[in-house]
Amino acid sequence: MWRDHLTEIIVFSVLFLLVSVMGFVAARWRAPKDMAHLDEWGLGGRSFGGWITWFLVGGDLYTAYTFVAVPALMFGAGAAGFFAVPYTIVIYPLVFLVLVRLWSVSHRHGFVTPADFVRNRFDSPVLALLIAITGIVATMPYIALQLVGIEAVLKTMGVTGDNALARHLPIIIAFAILAAYTYQSGLRAPALIAFVKDSLIYIVILVAIVYLPYKLGGWGDIFAAADAKFDASPNPNDGILLNGNNQLQYVTLALGSALALFLYPHSITGVLASRNRDVIKRNMSALPAYSLLLGLIALLGYMAIAAGVKPLPGNSAGSVDNNTIVPLLFDQQFPDWFAGVAYAAIGIGALVPAAIMSIAAANLFTRNIYKEYLKRDASPAQEANVSKITSLVVKVGAVACIVFLDPQFSIDLQLIGGVIILQTLPAVALGLYTRWFHRTGLIAGWAVGMGLGMWMLYQVASPTRKHFGGSAFPLSEFGFDTTRTIYVGIVAVAVNLAVAALVTLALRAAKVEEGVDGTEPDDYFADEGDPRVTPGADRDADSAREPVA
Amino acid sequence: MAAPEPEAPTTAPTRAKDHSPWNWLLFIPIVVPLIPAFFNGDSPRVFGFPRFYWLQLAFILLGVGTTTLVYQMTKKRGGR
Numbered sequence: 001m002w003r004d005h006l007t008e009i010i011v012f013s014v015l016f017l018l019v020s021v022m023g024f025v026a027a028r029w030r031a032p033k034d035m036a037h038l039d040e041w042g043l044g045g046r047s048f049g050g051w052i053t054w055f056l057v058g059g060d061l062y063t064a065y066t067f068v069a070v071p072a073l074m075f076g077a078g079a080a081g082f083f084a085v086p087y088t089i090v091i092y093p094l095v096f097l098v099l100v101r102l103w104s105v106s107h108r109h110g111f112v113t114p115a116d117f118v119r120n121r122f123d124s125p126v127l128a129l130l131i132a133i134t135g136i137v138a139t140m141p142y143i144a145l146q147l148v149g150i151e152a153v154l155k156t157m158g159v160t161g162d163n164a165l166a167r168h169l170p171i172i173i174a175f176a177i178l179a180a181y182t183y184q185s186g187l188r189a190p191a192l193i194a195f196v197k198d199s200l201i202y203i204v205i206l207v208a209i210v211y212l213p214y215k216l217g218g219w220g221d222i223f224a225a226a227d228a229k230f231d232a233s234p235n236p237n238d239g240i241l242l243n244g245n246n247q248l249q250y251v252t253l254a255l256g257s258a259l260a261l262f263l264y265p266h267s268i269t270g271v272l273a274s275r276n277r278d279v280i281k282r283n284m285s286a287l288p289a290y291s292l293l294l295g296l297i298a299l300l301g302y303m304a305i306a307a308g309v310k311p312l313p314g315n316s317a318g319s320v321d322n323n324t325i326v327p328l329l330f331d332q333q334f335p336d337w338f339a340g341v342a343y344a345a346i347g348i349g350a351l352v353p354a355a356i357m358s359i360a361a362a363n364l365f366t367r368n369i370y371k372e373y374l375k376r377d378a379s380p381a382q383e384a385n386v387s388k389i390t391s392l393v394v395k396v397g398a399v400a401c402i403v404f405l406d407p408q409f410s411i412d413l414q415l416i417g418g419v420i421i422l423q424t425l426p427a428v429a430l431g432l433y434t435r436w437f438h439r440t441g442l443i444a445g446w447a448v449g450m451g452l453g454m455w456m457l458y459q460v461a462s463p464t465r466k467h468f469g470g471s472a473f474p475l476s477e478f479g480f481d482t483t484r485t486i487y488v489g490i491v492a493v494a495v496n497l498a499v500a501a502l503v504t505l506a507l508r509a510a511k512v513e514e515g516v517d518g519t520e521p522d523d524y525f526a527d528e529g530d531p532r533v534t535p536g537a538d539r540d541a542d543s544a545r546e547p548v549a
Numbered sequence: 550m551a552a553p554e555p556e557a558p559t560t561a562p563t564r565a566k567d568h569s570p571w572n573w574l575l576f577i578p579i580v581v582p583l584i585p586a587f588f589n590g591d592s593p594r595v596f597g598f599p600r601f602y603w604l605q606l607a608f609i610l611l612g613v614g615t616t617t618l619v620y621q622m623t624k625k626r627g628g629r
Contacts, residue, residue, distance in 0.1 A: 079601060082601070082602065082605065085582075085605045085606065085608075085609070086582035086583060086605060086608065089578060089582045089605075089608050089609055089611075089612045090578070090579050090582055090583065090612075092578075092612055092616055093575035093576070093578050093579050093612065093615065093616060094579065096575055096616055096619070096620075097572060097575055218597055219596055219597030219598055220594075220597035221597075222597070223597060223598070223599060223602075240591075240599060240601070241589055241590070241591060241599070241601050242585060242589050242601075247585040247589065250585065251583045251584075251585060254582070254583060255583055278624070281616075281620045282620060284616045284620070285613050285616045285617040285620060288609045288612050288613050291609050291612075292606065292609050295602075295605070295606050295609070299602070
């Protein structure tokens with residue numbers, strides 16, 4: 001089995017080890033005076049310039065799972081899988097408008113997480129705790145999914161075993177190495193590794209989109225093969241174009257996913273680590289290069305159809321694992337050594353986001369649970385230490401999810417993750433623009449949005465499953481006479497907003513105490529060099545409100 | 550500041566920085582890629598790509614162009 005793939009395994013292992021060494025060396029890269037500070041370990045000193053931010057955020061948002069799952073979706077369902085392209089177009093103008101303000105206010109007040117901001121803005125530790133827990137819960141399965149990406153590669157190389165432990169041993173080793181260098185180097189490790197990861201991915205994809213269509217008879221033939229496959233399938237909603245039923249789902253999924261992506265703690269960590277507002281704004285013009293890459297990667301799904309790739313069997317008998325189609329396509333079409341490079345690109349591509357996600361989740365725990373509820377007078381060094389240990393715990397948890405639970409469970413959780421992280425939109429994103437909402441109204445909206453989102457996801461059936469079968473909710477369930485579907489997250493967040501607004505009006509009429517805003521309008525435009533920018537020093541809302549003189 | 554308000558808030562000039570009308574342009578690349586009527590069709594084909602695929606890939610350029618323009622126009626000391 002694995003002996004047939006020896007060249008691939010050697011190339012993969014060598015590149016993987018090279019990257020691991022880089023991860024450890026990263027601690028000395030742009031070394032700070034004092035690493036024992038959460039700003040240094042968890043945000044790379046808030047000092048990253050344009051290039052580093054480009055690689056870091058690109059490596060962060062476009063994960064290994066994306067690279068494996070999007071073509072798998074195209075392979076299975078056709079046009080509906082292409083939502084990844086509008087999704088990653090829409091996100092950048094949104095970041096340009098919204099997250100730049102978060103960067104400014106965070107820089108001036110030393111915020112590390114979105115929940116820090118919410119606590120200060122709405123004067124509500126409870127709301128901040130909810131935001132932090134939502135972020136951690138949404139991020140955990142996302143880390144686990146990165147392992148699914150590596151597993152698809154290992155499976156194709158024949159690295160499997162008879163029992164669960166043998167099968168998962170390579171992943172456990174990979175994650176142990178990742179955990180060790182993230183512990184030591186913090187955000188600097190994924191920032192440095194992202195250079196290698198993204199360079200490899202760009203090379204592989206450029207070769208793939210030139211070489212594969214040439215081998216497979218051109219783009220016309222590739223689309224014709226995909227069209228023929230979907231015509232023959234019994235599913236009415238697949239095809240190389242959308243139909244009347246799934247257009248609304250396509251658009252709401254693209255918008256909802258974009259809104260969710262920039263609310264994820266790991267995206268915010270990447271943005272907050274940049275040096276100034278200009279770095280972020282310039283990156284919003286440069287990051288779409290990755291969207292182009294993703295669009296081309298999505299089309300690998302159709303190339304796999306044209307090449308006649310048959311996915312490997314899944315975990316349960318009779319099922320197939322569509323996630324293996326891209327690795328199989330490379331194995332079938334490329335020389336062994338280049339397939340090895342491609343596999344390394346996917347494998348390393350899993351490490352960068354996994355590291356950033358675990359750092360982001362660890363920061364949330366440290367700042368909004370540990371410091372808020374367990375040890376209020378924690379020093380910056382203690383904060384950094386707790387974050388480092390939490391990042392280890394988070395990774396162990398992710399590995400345990402994959403080893404002991406059905407990977408399908410992680411995929412379900414990730415589906416839920418996108419819907420629940422959207423419920424932080426009113427407090428985090430709208431909170432950056434207005435303090436009109438009452439803190440209790442936001443809590444009420446969050447609770448209702450969560451409940452509704454869960455219920456809707458539970459109701460979605462797929463051909464193989466009764467519940468949690470996807471995120472396309474049939475509008476007929478609401479009593480509309482239509483076969484159209486809509487993305488669950490958009491409905492849940494709309495209801496969340498409506499509830500938050502109604503409760504706010506009611507509380508205001510009843511004159512319920514609203515707390516004090518710890519930020520000033522001016523904070524949202526602060527930039528590098530601003531005399532009042534005090535990274536890491538001003539940790540307490542109350543000190544900021546002390547009358548001057 | 551057309552109306553000579555005697556008590557104009559002193560923060561107004563700073564606020565204006567992020568309230569540039571150029572920012573409204575950013576809604577174009579948010580809204581256009583979300584209208585399926587534009588791209589949900591097969592013809593015309595470009596290099597064998599149905600319109601659904603090449604037009605959505607082209608929207609990436611629309612996004613890049615708009616964010617670049619807005620950045621240049623709202624840069625510090627630039628667009629005022």
